[in-house]
Amino acid sequence: MKLASPMEVYHALLAHYGEQHWWPAESPFEMMVGAILTQNTNWNNVEKALDNLREANVLEADVLATCNRETLETWIRPAGFFRQKTERLFKLCMFYHEREGIKGMKRWPMKTLRHFLLDVHGIGPETADSILLYAIEKPIFVVDSYTKRIFHRLGILPERIQKYDDVQHFFHQRTANALSLYQQFHALIVIHAKDHCRKKPQCDACPLLHCCQSGCAIQQG
DNA sequence: ACCCAGGGTCATA
């Protein structure tokens, strides 16, 4: 049988990997820090940076904001792009304070808060939506490079649809507007990419069938 | 030695 819709892919992934409890973070603020650090960066490297921050006891917005710039650069160096990301973390702290923390942010409608997030220098659409979905707990579909590659390759997402907001709209129109669904969907896509596509690119037991059956969507790009 | 990783910004045409 051929996978022909986003929800069929979702159920195939869910059946194969089981329920996911994401994002890997101990607090909403740590989640936001991780969202910045993982930009175009392997999560393995992000964990090293997060470990340094945890050990230094600076994984709180008001504490992190007072850190010395050079010291912070040293802590997050393993995550790469450390100068940009240090600057972005300071901006994140400012935003967090000005919006009065998670509770303050939750008072706004999702669309409004999304604009606020996008106004922060260094927070783009994927980072903003990840934060909305996992830290603010708003139902929104996160688009990443895996999503586009896999769904284009499966023939579900038309090739003409490339822009972030267009891809997101495509999924919003074809899925239930549910927090848990979107949280798990994104997690499952990432886990499938890491655990399956990267390690077993030619595997004929790919849970997404056409994704990996004749060359992995991830590796072929 | 190469390629990639859970993006985003900026300059240029």
Place this chain on the structure above:
DNA sequence: TATGACCATGGG
């Protein structure tokens, strides 16, 4: 609007 350069480290 749409490409390309740049950011930087660590694992496969």
